[in-house]
Amino acid sequence: MSPQTRTLTAEPLSADAFAAFGEYLDLGAGGERVLTTRGDGWxxxxxxxxxxxxxxxxxxxxxxxTPFQITGMERHHHTREVLLCAAEPVVVAVAATAGERPDAADLRAFLLQPGDVIVLAEGIWHTACHGVGKPAHYYWMATADDSIADEWVLPTGAAVTVEAAA
Incomplete structure (x- = not known):
């Protein structure tokens, strides 16, 4: 019997859609959680x-x-992690599973556009970000503590492939 597989399609970000995993900030357009200032030419x-x-x-x-198969997810209990989309869209998969491994049934994938920022709450399982159809760079911020080993583990329940929306 072959293992069960699941395909996730990345969904657009919104504060409501991402609320179970942390906070979403739209630095590209602004909004209620963002302060905008202007000067001469900026x-x-x-x-x-x-x-x-x-x-x-x-x-x-x-x-x-993308597309990519999830080969590992990590979580941090000592820090939030901020993922910042730079010049090209990226996709990240997340899960709020409380156990020792994320559950494939709990996974969701999100599409970040340039200017999008997500702040992962402590303990949220996540993949690395992946570029849409091609490799892409992104920035991250977190407390990096080399004495803490954040293990990368496979989700339980199914093999998971993540794709960007067509």
Whole structure:
């Protein structure tokens, strides 16, 4: 008997859709959680509040292309993690499963557009981000503590493939 498989299609981000996993900020368009300022030749947007509760590190990752099979997910109990979409859209899969492994039935995938920011709550399972149809870079912020091993594990229940919307 072959193992069960599940295919997820990334859905667009909104504050309501992402609420179970953390916070969504649209730095591209602004909004209620974003402060916009303007000057001579520039416009700036920032979050109204701190996105990390601890000192943070900044990272820059190149994610492989969609579609992708989930080969591992991680979670952090010591920090929130902020994922920032740069110049190209990216997709991330998340789950709020409380156990030692994420459950494939709990997984959702989201499409981040340039300017989109998500703040993963502590304990939220997540993949790396992947570019839509081609590799793409994204930024992340979190407290990086080399003494804490955040294990990458496979979801239970099914093999999962994630794709971007057609």
């Amino acid at each position: 416009t700036d947007r920032r979050s109204l509040h701190a996105v990390l509760e601890t000192p943070g590190h900044l990272g820059f990752t190149l994610g492989a292309a």
